[in-house]
Amino acid sequence: MMSPRFRSVSPTLVFLFSILLMLWSCGGDEDAKKAAAPEKAPPAVPIRAMAPVSRDVPVFGEFVGRTDAKETVEIRARVEGFLKTRLFEEGSLVKAGDVLFEIESRQYDEAMRRAQADLDRQQALLAKAATDLSRFEALFKQQAISRDEYDTKVTSQKDMAAQADRAKAELETARRDLSYTKVVAPISGRIGKSLVKPGTLVGKGENTLLAEISSTDPIYVDFNISEREYLLLVKDMVEAQKQGKSSGKAELTLILADDSIYPHTGEAEMADRAVDSKTGTLPVRASFPNPDGILKPGQFAKVRALVDTLAGVLCVPRRAVVDVQGVKTLYVVGPDGTVEAKSVTLGPVVEDMVAVLKGLAPTDAVIVDGVQKIRPGIKVAAQSETQAAGQPAAAKPAGN
Structure with missing residues (x-):
């Protein structure tokens, strides 16, 4: 038979135990439901992608040069x-x-006057000698004088003529020296x-x-090109001649020390006779108009010239390129919408496009917008982006 105390406590304990058992069973059901529910996949990242554009890309070389006057x-x-x-x-x-300078001219004025007086005297003596010779010639024909006397007058007349020529030369020298006093x-x-x-x-x-x-217009720019670049230019000229095209002088662009573009284009004036065996380069001289006198001798500048053309090379927007510690990478969308990273070798920059020399296929869908918010392996929702494939006006050298 139970004690009175045990009979009074037992209903309370039973009630509390029942509540705890019910709470535990509910929590267990929730955990089981959560474990049984499948995980939701993260939403695909929206991006824009495009196929690379094939185009002919001009390759420009830049050469450091120094300006020089055509005449100094x-x-x-x-x-x-x-x-x-x-x-x-x-x-x-x-x-x-x-007239730039004047030198004190008094002594040269005096020298010129003396030379003029000497010439006048010699011309007077020459005139008298000519008159005497004419008279003695008539007497000699009449046999009134001897041959010796006649020959003496002939010699005297020739001597006076020589003295007059000497005096004339001295006068010219004095006049020239006087003119040199005005520089x-x-x-x-x-x-x-x-x-x-x-x-x-x-x-x-x-x-x-x-x-x-120093003359100011035109002005020369001296620079060196490599032997390889020289051969490329020569081959282009020979090919143009074979096709009956004009192989005239190529236009050159001048880039000044502040990286501004000089407003006038130039052309190659001459190339040296030989390649420098120590440097493997060929000295070249270009000529640029300088009507405003902006260029001065001794300036450093870069000459930009077309050295080659890459035919049918793949190009992508510059903003699509990811640079990680010097490694150039493009993100492409795989067939299943997964992002893949491709290491590429880049070529010249053409306006807002860059040529891709290695590492990219024509069928690749290159991600051009949203590259900052993606990484390889994630799923993306790609939208196509059209890109104009017009021929570029200019290209920067490779590596810039």
Whole structure:
């Protein structure tokens, strides 16, 4: 027989135990339902893809060069004297024939007057000798004088003629020396700074350098091309001649030190006679118009020239390329919508497109938008993107 205390507690314990048992069984059912329910696949990432475009891609080479004037002339003192004045503004443009310097001319004025007086005297003596010879010739024909006397007058007349010629030459020398006291510009161009100040004795023992003038238009750019590039250019010229096409001079583009494009195109002026055996390059000179005087001798610049054309190469938008530690990669959509990564070798850049030389097939669907939010192996929902396949106007060198 149960005690009264046990009979009063048992119903309560039974009730609590029943509640706990019910809660446990409910939790177990929920866990079982969750375990039995299948996992939902993540939604496919929306992207845009396109097939690579096949086109002919021009390959441009860039060559570092230095500008140089077509003509550079040294202005030197050709006679001795004190520099009297400078008649130009340093760094300005001058024209051929402009007077640049004046040298003290007093001694040359005097020398020219003396030479003129000597010439006048010799011409007077020559005139008298000619008159005497004419008279003695008549007397000799009449046999009034001897042969010796006649020959003496002939010799005297020839001597006076020679003296007159000498005096004339000395006058020309004096006149020329006087003209050298005015130093004129032999060519048109830009003159540099004056190397000698007024009051300085110049021309004593040597032709003192006074200044330099460089022509401004056109201007040369000297650069070197590799032997391989030279052979490519020659082959293109030969092929053009075989096809009856003009193989005229190719247009060249000049890129200045601030990476701006010079507004005028140039053309190759000449190539050196031989390839440099030490560097394997061929020196080339190009000529560029310089009507505004922007280019000056001694500037560094890059010459861009068409060296080859890649026929039918595959191209994709530049934004599709992923660069991971120098490795160029393209993401493509597989047949089942899975992203695949392809390592590629890139070529020249053409406007907003880049040529793909290796690693890409014409049938690949290249992801061009959304590359930042995808990774290889995930599923994507691809939308096609049309891309204009027009011929490019220019291409940058490979690797840029």
